[in-house]
Amino acid sequence: xxxxxxxxxxVSVSEGTPVLLRCNYSSSYSPSLFWYVQHPNKGLxxxxxxxxAATLVKGINGFEAEFKKSExxxxxxxxxxxxxxxxxxxxxVSDRGGSQGNLxxxxxxxxxxxx
Amino acid sequence: DGGITQSPKYLFRKEGQNVxxxxxxxxxxxxxxxxxxxxxxxxxxxxxxxxxxDFQKGDIAEGYSVSREKKESFPLTVTSAQxxxxxxxxxxxxxxxGTYNSPLHFGNGTRLTVT
Numbered sequence: 001x002x003x004x005x006x007x008x009x010x011v012s013v014s015e016g017t018p019v020l021l022r023c024n025y026s027s028s029y030s031p032s033l034f035w036y037v038q039h040p041n042k043g044l045x046x047x048x049x050x051x052x053a054a055t056l057v058k059g060i061n062g063f064e065a066e067f068k069k070s071e072x073x074x075x076x077x078x079x080x081x082x083x084x085x086x087x088x089x090x091x092x093v094s095d096r097g098g099s100q101g102n103l104x105x106x107x108x109x110x111x112x113x114x115x
Numbered sequence: 116d117g118g119i120t121q122s123p124k125y126l127f128r129k130e131g132q133n134v135x136x137x138x139x140x141x142x143x144x145x146x147x148x149x150x151x152x153x154x155x156x157x158x159x160x161x162x163x164x165x166x167x168x169d170f171q172k173g174d175i176a177e178g179y180s181v182s183r184e185k186k187e188s189f190p191l192t193v194t195s196a197q198x199x200x201x202x203x204x205x206x207x208x209x210x211x212x213g214t215y216n217s218p219l220h221f222g223n224g225t226r227l228t229v230t
Binding site for chain 1 (some may be wrong): 218
C-alpha cells in the first residue's frame with residue numbers, strides 16, 4: 001500500500017535562507033513522486049516529478065528534490081527562499097499498485113517566508 | 116493554451132439546495148478527478164473518471180454525484196445530502212487511464228459556501 005507523510009505542517013524561513021520541506025513515503029512498488037505548490041485560493045501547480053530516472057530532480061522556480069530509496073524520502077529543497085515562495089506544498093506518491101485514481105497526497109506543508 | 120477551467124470561482128448557496136460545479140478541460144486527457152480541500156486536511160478524493168460514461172467513488176463520495184458524458188467535461192453536483200458542503204473544490208485531469216507516473220493538472224478551484 002502507498003502512503004505519504006509530510007513531516008512538518010508549517011515551516012518558516014527568512015528570505016535568502018535555504019528551504020527544506022520533508023516528505024517520507026511508503027510504496028510496495030517503484031513509486032513515482034511529485035511535489036506540487038498551491039498559492040492561496042488557487043489550484044495546485046506541479047513543481048517537479050520523479051519517475052525512476054535521475055534521483056536528483058530539478059523543478060521550476062529553483063526547487064529540487066532528491067529521491068532516496070534507502071531512507072524512503074523525497075525532500076524538497078531550495079538554496080535561497082524568495083517571498084513569492086510562500087505557499088502550501090504537497091508531496092504526492094503514485095505506484096502501479098494504487099487504487100483511488102493512483103495518487104496519494106500528503107497533508108501539506110505551509111511555507112512562510114519572513115523579510 | 117490548454118488547461119482546466121472551473122467555474123464559478125466563488126459560489127454561494129442556501130442549505131438544502133443542490134449545486135453543480137463545472138469542470139472543463141481541453142488537454143485531451145482521459146482521466147478526470149474531483150477533490151475537496153479543507154484547512155489542514157489536504158486533498159480528499161470525491162470521484163474520478165477514467166473514461167467517458169464511467170466513474171468511481173473516492174474516499175468521500177457521499178452527498179456528491181458526477182457525470183461524464185463528454186471527455187472534456189466532468190461536472191460535480193453537491194446535493195442537499197452532503198452534511199458539510201462548505202469547502203474548496205478542485206478538479207484535475209491526467210493523461211492515460213493506467214499511467215501512474217503521469218502528473219495531475221489542476222484547475223483553479225471553486226470555493227463553495229453554504230449557509
